[in-house]
Amino acid sequence: xxxxxxxxxxxxxxxxxxxxxxxxxxxxxxxxxxxxxxxxxxxxxxxxxxxxxxxxxxxxxxxxxxxxxxxxxxxxxxxxxxxxxxxxxxxxxxxxxxxxxxxxxxxxxxxxxxxxxxxxxxxxxxxxxxxxxxxxxxxxxxxxxxxxxxxxxxxxxxxxxxxxxxxxxxxxxxxxxxxxxxxxxxxxxxxxxxxxxxxxxxxxxxxxxxxxxxxxxxxxxxxxxxxxxxxxxxxxxxxxxxxxxxxxxxxxxxxxxxxxxxxxxxxxxxxxxxxxxxxxxxxxxxxxxxxxxxxxxxxxxxxxxxxxxxxxxxxxxxxxxxxxxxxxxxxxxxxxxxxxxxxxxxxxxxxxxxxxxxxxxxxxxxxxx
Amino acid sequence: xxxxxxxxxxxxxxxxxxxxxxxxxxxxxxxxxxxxxxxxxxxxxxxxxxxxxxxxxxxxxxxxxxxxxxxxxxxxxxxxxxxxxxxxxxxxxxxxxxxxxxxxxxxxxxxxxxxxxxxxxxxx
Numbered sequence: 365x366x367x368x369x370x371x372x373x374x375x376x377x378x379x380x381x382x383x384x385x386x387x388x389x390x391x392x393x394x395x396x397x398x399x400x401x402x403x404x405x406x407x408x409x410x411x412x413x414x415x416x417x418x419x420x421x422x423x424x425x426x427x428x429x430x431x432x433x434x435x436x437x438x439x440x441x442x443x444x445x446x447x448x449x450x451x452x453x454x455x456x457x458x459x460x461x462x463x464x465x466x467x468x469x470x471x472x473x474x475x476x477x478x479x480x481x482x483x484x485x486x487x488x489x490x491x492x493x494x495x496x497x498x499x500x501x502x503x504x505x506x507x508x509x510x511x512x513x514x515x516x517x518x519x520x521x522x523x524x525x526x527x528x529x530x531x532x533x534x535x536x537x538x539x540x541x542x543x544x545x546x547x548x549x550x551x552x553x554x555x556x557x558x559x560x561x562x563x564x565x566x567x568x569x570x571x572x573x574x575x576x577x578x579x580x581x582x583x584x585x586x587x588x589x590x591x592x593x594x595x596x597x598x599x600x601x602x603x604x605x606x607x608x609x610x611x612x613x614x615x616x617x618x619x620x621x622x623x624x625x626x627x628x629x630x631x632x633x634x635x636x637x638x639x640x641x642x643x644x645x646x647x648x649x650x651x652x653x654x655x656x657x658x659x660x661x662x663x664x665x666x667x668x669x670x671x672x673x674x675x676x677x678x679x680x681x682x683x684x685x686x687x688x689x690x691x692x693x694x695x696x697x698x699x700x701x702x703x704x705x706x707x708x709x710x711x712x713x714x715x716x717x718x719x720x721x722x723x724x725x726x727x728x729x730x731x732x733x
Numbered sequence: 734x735x736x737x738x739x740x741x742x743x744x745x746x747x748x749x750x751x752x753x754x755x756x757x758x759x760x761x762x763x764x765x766x767x768x769x770x771x772x773x774x775x776x777x778x779x780x781x782x783x784x785x786x787x788x789x790x791x792x793x794x795x796x797x798x799x800x801x802x803x804x805x806x807x808x809x810x811x812x813x814x815x816x817x818x819x820x821x822x823x824x825x826x827x828x829x830x831x832x833x834x835x836x837x838x839x840x841x842x843x844x845x846x847x848x849x850x851x852x853x854x855x856x857x
Contacts, residue, residue, distance in 0.1 A: 478828055
């Protein structure tokens with residue numbers, strides 16, 4: 365039973381393969397679990413100008429620790445229950461149409477229905493990084509304060525209805541777009557049975573990690589153990605595209621691995637600024653894995669200038685480091701500041717959102733007195 | 734700690750001059766600028782969707798996809814709420830706030846962005 369010559373493992377002996385594969389799977393699963401379990405605090409209050417008469421003002425605020433991978437339309441039932449049942453006066457509540465409700469941040473930024481909660485939060489964090497802070501401590505996690513409006517939603521800017529169905533459509537669209545970015549087609553997504561496709565959204569609705577990943581693992585690449593040696597798949601390998609990854613007896617095939625994708629689905633968010641999306645191949649021009657540093661220098665060099673080379677070694681310093689560069693900005697993924705040597709393919713496999721996308725949010729380092 | 738001289742200081746410890754933040758803000762201004770660049774969008778009818786006389790259009794790349802949908806509806810003479818579904822490369826519907834620039838960079842073929850349109854939901 366020779367194990368050499370398969371694409372799954374090039375140099376690891378058969379005896380070690382399953383251990384290493386399990387360790388890699390554990391590593392990937394760990395980060396996916398951490399991402400899934402990530403939550404952010406939301407503090408919701410009705411615009412005081414719109415608070416109906418006779419509302420209980422002692423209960424004006426609804427606090428929720430919301431999953432990063434969830435969506436506001438999915439939180440609406442509990443938000444609605446709180447305000448309708450506890451805050452608003454009964455007779456007034458009857459006439460309130462909750463399909464006209466919409467959210468703004470306390471700073472007046474419109475909140476989009478189709479953005480995952482974690483992205484809404486991180487986008488707010490980086491926007492706040494532009495403003496001078498009084499007592500900002502990076503150890504404190506402050507709730508995102510949202511203003512709930514009860515009428516006149518700016519539909520031309522919201523672009524989507526608040527219904528869970530519209531949200532599901534948008535979610536499925538993002539998964540397919542991510543699939544296309546990775547492989548140049550959506551065959552993996554459309555190859556799923558309808559029941560499975562619906563299962564992805566059900567997993568989000570119920571916030572069930574196992575239900576979601578039971579399906580998602582069929583379409584999301586993992587970081588394979590011997591990635592650096594893996595050959596790139598031939599461009600016309602139709603058989604690779606048509607064969608479902610779950611048909612592989614030992615685990616995900618390396619050809620479907622995170623380092624073999626055409627491009628990683630990633631978007632770059634600048635504070636109060638544009639969203640940048642482009643093709644991001646997993647390997648850089650020198651055939652080393654593309655890092656976050658490469659990616660940021662490529663797209664926003666004014667904020668992430670290329671590091672200067674190290675000075676040549678001398679007798680007194682055999683391993684000189686390059687001089688430190690001032691870092692005016694930092695990059696957040698899932699709310700965590702990412703080291704510059706993080707590999708983009710790894711982010712795609714381990715730290716993407718439930719919609720398949722890696723959202724990199726750029727914040728500006730604060731001045732200090 | 735013999736290598737302390739080589740170790741970079743974390744950003745909060747380095748002597749930030751006020752200029753560092755100014756430079757960052759200026760950099761953001763540069764990245765916020767919307768140039769008037771246009772890209773070619775090619776509309777392709779699917780199924781029974783009406784065919785247009787002209788299929789290639791130059792569209793300002795900073796536009797959101799929502800603007801492309803509205804443009805298409807106008808060109809087709811659609812009023813009100815008749816349903817029109819749009820897809821990129823016969824594969825997926827983008828988020829309406831994705832910009833044409835981003836979609837072009839990610840999905841262009843032969844230097845144009847293919848937008849398929851149909852009256853019924855084709856690819857979900």
